[in-house]
Amino acid sequence: MRPEDREQVKDLSLFREMSDDAFGRLLAGSFLQRFPAHVVLINEGAPADFLHVVINGGVELFSNWRDRETTMSIARPVSTFILAAVIKDAPYLMSARTLEPSSILMIPSQNIRSAMAGDAAFSVAMVDELAACFREVVKAQKNVKLRSGVERLANYLLQLSVLQERRKGIELPIEKKTLASLLGMSPENLSRAFASLKPYGVAVNGGSVSLNDVAGLESLAKPSRFIDDPHS
């Protein structure tokens, strides 16, 4: 593991307050591994032996039931995923696969639990992190239950435009197929949803999207602080 990678992990809010010493103990037995694209890292139902940290690349968290599958969220550097399963020492509720070639740091679950026991500040950081995760899922749930497909797409695009800090010309960070699943619709439906946003100044070209009428799009999307703002 390169020193700059270690530095990035240490800078996560989860680990920032730890002593270097405690952080060293946490990483004992951990390993950083490079994976190709489209590799399954975690199978739903397996015991949570490691806390995973995306160092670079991207990871899709998804879930299956019968013959259906849905994308639950996307983890980007630098962030952890499946923290809750590690805490509860319970089976993973989601599967995970790389979207692209990715470096993943894997920390033994036992190290996390030991660190909590020995380091009160770390526990507090964990509480903070888990509360944030919880609020994210609640927002996602509201998004699905209160909005139509088109509305979810419109809000996703607006969120992206804020994130990418340019008014026109945003880039979709994931394949449309995956985006459809993340937004809770079929790929065909996503195509049609894009088409139905054309009157609102949305022009699509492959992975590039221009928003030529942000105000109009907002009047359709009606973004809400308590669904769309990642910091609320």
Add this chain to the structure above:
Amino acid sequence: MRPEDREQVKDLSLFREMSDDAFGRLLAGSFLQRFPAHVVLINEGAPADFLHVVINGGVELFSNWRDRETTMSIARPVSTFILAAVIKDAPYLMSARTLEPSSILMIPSQNIRSAMAGDAAFSVAMVDELAACFREVVKAQKNVKLRSGVERLANYLLQLSVLQERRKGIELPIEKKTLASLLGMSPENLSRAFASLKPYGVAVNGGSVSLNDVAGLESLAKPSRFIDDPHS
């Protein structure tokens, strides 16, 4: 607050490991209040000043967007709700209203944060509680995204029958209107969903439901440990 109520709260996994002393400090400035049915306790977006604990009765957590509303979950005695907002000192993401006349214990948010700072064991309990909450929402999200309305109802009924420990003759604990919203469908649709379960031995009479063919219902519902089991 009656001693037996205090005992029940102390017995929550969140507080069980606390010293009586620390628990006393936690409750300083708290108060127990009785509310009539259908009273709004919390408005989405308000600052999270109190951690709420349902002592008896029942509370519906719900959320609005534009002219739509959906119920997110039901809190029953004895349990806390909106813990995450309290931790983050952030606005509530959901509103709350009583379903019936209810007693609610309200603990000042500041007390919770102080207790975390001074009591490592309490922090660990909080981590555990939040991880459990997180996993609950993830399951709810999978339920909505992977299943049709009829499938969600079928699984809900099976869950109830396990909870109420009798094979036939279960009682719906909430109005059908609320149940519809909880399951993410319109009330009309819930009626039709019940009707379409008739061939699977489901007979409805007001709030009473008989399951005359649990095996058949299960073959339709295909319950999954990682969606329906509250302990997984």
Add this chain to the structure above:
DNA sequence: GCTGCCGCTTGATAAATGTCAAGTGTCGAT
């Protein structure tokens, strides 16, 4: 007893969403 409200149901209809099938274009492997 009425009477009006409300929860619930049912039917008719519309809107949203999914499925199936075909066709296009890209890209990487041979």
Add this chain to the structure above:
DNA sequence: ATCGACACTTGACATTTATCAAGCGGCAGC
């Protein structure tokens, strides 16, 4: 260069779900 796999799009169609309207039945208040 050709081929095939695959992501994406589009159209036709089926299914699911919501909406609107009407009606039933219980129940609280007059």
